[in-house]
Amino acid sequence: MKIIALAIVILSGGLLLYATQDFPSWADPASPASMHVSPHYLQKSMEETSVPNVVTAVLADYRGFDTMFETTVIFCAGVACFMLLRISRQTPEDRYYRHISTGVTIHIKGGGKIPDKSKEFERIDTMWTPFDLVIKTVCRFLIPFIQLFALYVIAHGHHSPGGGFQGGVIFGASIILLAISHNLRIATKRMREKLVGLLCVTGVFIYAGTGALCLLMGLNFLDYGALAPLLHVDPVEARSLGILIVEVGVGIAVMATMIWIYNNVSSAGKYDEGL
Amino acid sequence: MSQHYPALLVIVPLLSALLISAAGWLNKRLCFPIAVAALSVASFSSVGLLFRVLDEKVVLYKLGGWSPPWGIAYSVDYLNGLVLVVVSVVALLNLIATQRSVEQEFSEKIGAFYTLYILFVTGLLGIVVTGDAFNLYVLLEIASLTGYGLIAMGEDRAPLATLNYLYMGTIGASFGDRVSLYCNRFA
Amino acid sequence: MSDLIPFIIAKYNYWIFITLMMIGMYAMIAKNNLVKKIVGMNIFQTAIILFYVSIGAKKGATIPILEHAHGDAHGAVSHTVEVAHYINPLPHVLMLTAIVVSVATLGVALALAINVYNRHKTLEEDEIIDQIKGI
Numbered sequence: 271m272k273i274i275a276l277a278i279v280i281l282s283g284g285l286l287l288y289a290t291q292d293f294p295s296w297a298d299p300a301s302p303a304s305m306h307v308s309p310h311y312l313q314k315s316m317e318e319t320s321v322p323n324v325v326t327a328v329l330a331d332y333r334g335f336d337t338m339f340e341t342t343v344i345f346c347a348g349v350a351c352f353m354l355l356r357i358s359r360q361t362p363e364d365r366y367y368r369h370i371s372t373g374v375t376i377h378i379k380g381g382g383k384i385p386d387k388s389k390e391f392e393r394i395d396t397m398w399t400p401f402d403l404v405i406k407t408v409c410r411f412l413i414p415f416i417q418l419f420a421l422y423v424i425a426h427g428h429h430s431p432g433g434g435f436q437g438g439v440i441f442g443a444s445i446i447l448l449a450i451s452h453n454l455r456i457a458t459k460r461m462r463e464k465l466v467g468l469l470c471v472t473g474v475f476i477y478a479g480t481g482a483l484c485l486l487m488g489l490n491f492l493d494y495g496a497l498a499p500l501l502h503v504d505p506v507e508a509r510s511l512g513i514l515i516v517e518v519g520v521g522i523a524v525m526a527t528m529i530w531i532y533n534n535v536s537s538a539g540k541y542d543e544g545l
Numbered sequence: 546m547s548q549h550y551p552a553l554l555v556i557v558p559l560l561s562a563l564l565i566s567a568a569g570w571l572n573k574r575l576c577f578p579i580a581v582a583a584l585s586v587a588s589f590s591s592v593g594l595l596f597r598v599l600d601e602k603v604v605l606y607k608l609g610g611w612s613p614p615w616g617i618a619y620s621v622d623y624l625n626g627l628v629l630v631v632v633s634v635v636a637l638l639n640l641i642a643t644q645r646s647v648e649q650e651f652s653e654k655i656g657a658f659y660t661l662y663i664l665f666v667t668g669l670l671g672i673v674v675t676g677d678a679f680n681l682y683v684l685l686e687i688a689s690l691t692g693y694g695l696i697a698m699g700e701d702r703a704p705l706a707t708l709n710y711l712y713m714g715t716i717g718a719s720f721g722d723r724v725s726l727y728c729n730r731f732a
Numbered sequence: 733m734s735d736l737i738p739f740i741i742a743k744y745n746y747w748i749f750i751t752l753m754m755i756g757m758y759a760m761i762a763k764n765n766l767v768k769k770i771v772g773m774n775i776f777q778t779a780i781i782l783f784y785v786s787i788g789a790k791k792g793a794t795i796p797i798l799e800h801a802h803g804d805a806h807g808a809v810s811h812t813v814e815v816a817h818y819i820n821p822l823p824h825v826l827m828l829t830a831i832v833v834s835v836a837t838l839g840v841a842l843a844l845a846i847n848v849y850n851r852h853k854t855l856e857e858d859e860i861i862d863q864i865k866g867i
Binding site for chain 3 (some may be wrong): 271274275276278279280283286287293294295296307308309311312313315316322323324325328329336337340343344346347348350355429430431435531534535538539
Binding site (some may be wrong): 683686690702704715719 | 757760766769773826830833837840841844847857864
């Protein structure tokens with residue numbers, strides 16, 4: 271099997287390398303890729319959309335329809351992971367508790383439980399690591415700053431590299447950091463499963479809803495100039511604001527999906543213990 | 546509204562897939578009626594679009610208001626219109642016919658199942674109606690991902706077979722991505 | 733031989749990315765463990781993304797964010813934009829889409845691998861095929 275694989279790989283690699291003879295040299299300003307459509311984007315993006323970041327302007331305005339389906343792809347992945355893995359809890363379940371001062375562990379079968387607020391017993395999972403002061407404290411300090419940076423990246427997508435996808439992933443990573451450093455149960459208590467699912471739907475709905483609003487106002491789908499009478503600005507500025515609205519939608523959807531996929535995959539659908 | 550049929554064909558199923566997913570969390574009995582309503586609107590728009598195409602030979606719909614090389618345009622002609630009608634009507638009939646067996650098999654994840662089904666039909670309708678090569682790649686990815694989710698719920702050999710389908714789909718989409726991007730770049 | 737040297741030196745970026753692509757494809761075909769195949773798929777997709785982004789580079793150019801444009805009155809173009817001064821924004825836009833697709837596919841592939849493990853209790857592909865054939 272390995273010899274066949276090696277033969278296939280060498281053959282296709284050889285064919286591709288032979289095809290690179292016709293490619294333009296690296297970093298050539300006059301290569302065909304940069305000659306046809308992209309000069310128009312570079313020259314006209316400021317006067318047609320008033321957004322200096324050309325990548326964001328192309329992504330969210332000229333080709334905004336593609337970006338809406340991108341957000342739908344992320345949403346599909348979240349729903350597919352949920353549908354493949356999620357197992358509803360079969361009650362009654364076994365619980366493990368640990369007496370904090372003496373270190374004795376208790377295994378309670380069949381649904382009995384000790385109340386959550388008890389000062390002497392803490393609930394643990396089958397794989398338990400001792401309380402680590404440094405990691406937990408450092409992560410607790412870092413997480414709000416990470417979230418603030420994520421909001422900055424989303425909001426400044428017009429003037430610096432960034433945008434909805436990038437900011438959404440950073441925001442999702444902050445909640446995943448909470449799940450890794452503490453406990454999956456604590457992270458799930460902060461952001462419940464129903465909230466995460468509904469946030470995912472809300473993000474994509476903001477994007478598609480903005481486009482449908484433009485449709486109802488008379489112009490074509492996702493033509494942000496139709497929002498100008500609603501926002502009391504002129505059409506070019508309305509495009510810039512429309513881009514900001516859809517980027518917020520994308521950020522929310524990506525954040526919720528990252529958290530959803532991590533929760534499902536790391537606990538294999540059971541939501542009891544994570545990594 | 547009749548001038549917006551090409552967009553309605555794809556947008557209404559997409560928005561209703563989101564509503565079905567929310568209904569799956571909140572109230573499970575609304576999932577099936579919303580799905581039937583969405584596919585009925587899509588079938589009705591595709592039939593209306595076919596009649597429009599029979600009058601004026603090609604229907605061009607510019608999304609976002611930008612003309613073709615700089616924005617995305619949907620173009621529908623005779624072949625497109627016919628395939629759209631076939632796909633949407635068959636999907637609607639299939640949805641109605643399999644309602645009872647789906648409710649028996651997926652009683653608690655029914656919101657997720659109908660969401661994936663409607664998104665799959667959205668992907669297929671979009672692949673047929675689009676006139677832009679990169680949009681085709683993105684819609685192909687939607688159809689592929691929802692296909693992986695739907696196929697993997699089968700009987701014993703399903704997950705392994707889905708993994709093999711995933712590898713093939715990824716390699717195919719990557720190389721097709723390359724072809725479509727070169728077309729986009731040079732046109 | 734003499735025209736092979738400029739061919740290699742001017743285009744060595746394509747050679748590197750094609751090598752990465754072939755490493756990924758070899759891992760997808762030849763490895764036995766399911767997770768190693770999934771990692772190979774990810775390497776393959778990453779190589780394609782890098783390949784495209786390298787096409788858009790231009791010698792001595794800066795990132796495609798228009799300078800001195802913040803605060804300009806919208807609709808008025810106060811300076812002409814020199815196209816060779818900014819790199820091509822189009823591959824970056826299209827590859828954002830490809831990165832998102834690769835993350836989504838990785839998530840679904842890992843969920844499928846967990847499903848396979850729950851059903852067959854192993855992740856080695858030849859053992860799984862033996863179990864399926866034995867049934």
